[in-house]
Amino acid sequence: MAAKSxxxxxxxxxxxxxxxxxxxxxxxxxxxxxxxxMAAKAPAGFFDGAEIVFIPGPDGKHIAxxxxxxxxxxxxxxxxxxxxxxLKQTLSxxxxxxxxxxxxxxxLIGQAMQVALEAGVDHTSMQTEHRGSLARRMQCVHCKGIxxxxxxxxxxxxxxxLLLLVRDHYSRRLAAFQGVxxxxxxxGEIPPMEEAFP
Amino acid sequence: MSTGTTKLDVVVSDxxxxxxxxxxFHFRRRDGELLPTFSGGAHVxxxxxxxxxxxxxxxxxxxxxxxxxxxxxxxxxxDVGRGGSLFMHRSVKPGLEMVISYPxxxxxxxLRAKKHLMLAGGIGITPFMAQTAQLAGEGGNFELHYTCRxxxxxxxxxxxxxRYDRRVRLYHDDRDERIDLDRLLSTxxxxxHLYVCGPAGMINWVRDRAAALGWPLEAVHFxxxxxxxxxxxxxxxxxxxxxxxxxxxxxxxxxAIEAAGVDPPYLCRGGVCGQCxxxxxxxxxxxxxxxxxxSEEDHRSGCKIMPCVSRxxxxxxxxxx
Ligand code: FES
Numbered sequence: 001m002a003a004k005s006x007x008x009x010x011x012x013x014x015x016x017x018x019x020x021x022x023x024x025x026x027x028x029x030x031x032x033x034x035x036x037x038m039a040a041k042a043p044a045g046f047f048d049g050a051e052i053v054f055i056p057g058p059d060g061k062h063i064a065x066x067x068x069x070x071x072x073x074x075x076x077x078x079x080x081x082x083x084x085x086x087l088k089q090t091l092s093x094x095x096x097x098x099x100x101x102x103x104x105x106x107x108l109i110g111q112a113m114q115v116a117l118e119a120g121v122d123h124t125s126m127q128t129e130h131r132g133s134l135a136r137r138m139q140c141v142h143c144k145g146i147x148x149x150x151x152x153x154x155x156x157x158x159x160x161x162l163l164l165l166v167r168d169h170y171s172r173r174l175a176a177f178q179g180v181x182x183x184x185x186x187x188g189e190i191p192p193m194e195e196a197f198p
Numbered sequence: 199m200s201t202g203t204t205k206l207d208v209v210v211s212d213x214x215x216x217x218x219x220x221x222x223f224h225f226r227r228r229d230g231e232l233l234p235t236f237s238g239g240a241h242v243x244x245x246x247x248x249x250x251x252x253x254x255x256x257x258x259x260x261x262x263x264x265x266x267x268x269x270x271x272x273x274x275x276x277d278v279g280r281g282g283s284l285f286m287h288r289s290v291k292p293g294l295e296m297v298i299s300y301p302x303x304x305x306x307x308x309l310r311a312k313k314h315l316m317l318a319g320g321i322g323i324t325p326f327m328a329q330t331a332q333l334a335g336e337g338g339n340f341e342l343h344y345t346c347r348x349x350x351x352x353x354x355x356x357x358x359x360x361r362y363d364r365r366v367r368l369y370h371d372d373r374d375e376r377i378d379l380d381r382l383l384s385t386x387x388x389x390x391h392l393y394v395c396g397p398a399g400m401i402n403w404v405r406d407r408a409a410a411l412g413w414p415l416e417a418v419h420f421x422x423x424x425x426x427x428x429x430x431x432x433x434x435x436x437x438x439x440x441x442x443x444x445x446x447x448x449x450x451x452x453x454a455i456e457a458a459g460v461d462p463p464y465l466c467r468g469g470v471c472g473q474c475x476x477x478x479x480x481x482x483x484x485x486x487x488x489x490x491x492x493s494e495e496d497h498r499s500g501c502k503i504m505p506c507v508s509r510x511x512x513x514x515x516x517x518x519x
Contacts, residue, residue: 019409091388095388096390
């Protein structure tokens with residue numbers, strides 16, 4: 001689980017079954033495990049009104065486990081970007097009482113939350129659980145470009161190429177951490193790059 | 199002067215009978231100035247000088263927040279109540295000078311909502327009169343469902359239908375019309391906030407169904423002014439002021455404390471706002487907690503009491519204030 005350091009840093013919980021009839025799960029990779037574990041505590045018939053949207057990741061694991069929960073709908077996507085239109089569609093047709101469960105990487109949780117908030121879902125209707133990689137979604141404060149899946153400290157901006165210190169400063173609006181140039185005084189100074197967000 | 203309840207000197211500018219049970223009162227400032235602005239859902243506490251007694255009852259402001267030349271409240275006569283509404287109906291006439299508190303809003307609209315769904319029962323319509331006026335002025339999206347006993351007791355139902363047409367739905371008990379609550383709650387778009395004001399039974403019903411249907415607590419707002427319940431008289435000692443006073447059977451603990459010359463804080467006088475919370479120093483007996491503020495744990499602990507609505511039965515009670 002991601003460490004808590006500064007205030008803007010999101011805090012994640014543990015998924016638990018909520019009252020209501022409509023449950024929407026959005027998960028990537030190891031996030032599937034959070035759903036399976038929650039399912040063990042869910043009342044009978046809970047998944048009859050559930051929809052699971054899953055981004056399996058490169059190893060393609062956990063698909064069968066989620067299907068075995070027999071949700072009313074199961075949908076798989078290669079990336080968050082590819083499921084975005086469908087997610088927006090689902091939310092625009094949804095009604096009050098919908099409960100949202102987000103599990104997996106911070107990037108996934110943050111982006112899904114952002115879409116949901118925009119659709120009018122109250123943040124208290126959302127449950128989150130961080131699982132798997134600590135990889136960060138990072139915004140370069142200089143060129144504003146977003147780099148996905150940042151695992152190192154410092155990290156290179158995939159847009160402008162600056163070497164960035166990945167800060168704990170998190171923007172909910174962007175669902176991203178801020179990256180600030182680490183060698184602005186002397187570009188020739190290259191600090192060692194470490195695997196910081198495995 | 200109590201915390202948060204700065205006073206306004208007003209004069210009754212009009213008294214209008216609305217139906218068999220309800221009368222409307224208009225107040226203007228004695229100095230002719232505009233009254234303070236307020237937001238839909240706010241209430242004022244009206245001070246009634248009834249002979250020896252001062253009664254303080256909260257009433258929702260029902261005029262448009264866009265017009266502060268006057269405040270209007272509607273009072274439903276309660277023949278078996280403690281007498282405040284009867285005093286208003288019998289003794290308050292145009293020209294009477296009165297004192298009311300500044301408006302306080304414990305039932306405000308959440309303006310982040312994409313839609314406002316309002317449920318009113320009986321005289322619980324009053325805060326919605328102001329809220330709908332506010333939202334209509336801002337082009338807000340709302341829908342009001344109003345249940346009343348009979349058409350003739352549907353206070354302001356005609357006014358509301360006239361103003362807002364299909365956005366207002368009426369249900370009459372005598373025609374067996376009931377809100378299809380589960381359907382109504384299950385078909386609201388995301389981002390809807392729910393507001394309910396009416397009898398306790400209605401509020402509990404709506405809150406329970408909303409929770410069961412997955413509505414988040416933060417999207418469900420309710421207002422219920424519980425009148426203080428009568429009970430057995432009891433004695434109470436106030437540790438700080440060293441006074442021992444008697445609380446009469448028709449008097450609330452808060453009223454008794456005020457009558458003894460202590461000026462405790464309050465806002466709602468209905469057991470919901472938390473303002474009057476008081477620590478219990480010691481007691482021998484049992485509490486009759488009637489509030490909606492303290493947790494069950496607080497109630498069990500015997501360490502706290504809300505003097506505006508709660509009572510005590512037993513040998514001795516010492517409160518901090
Ligand atoms: S005055 Fe509001 S709870 Fe007592």
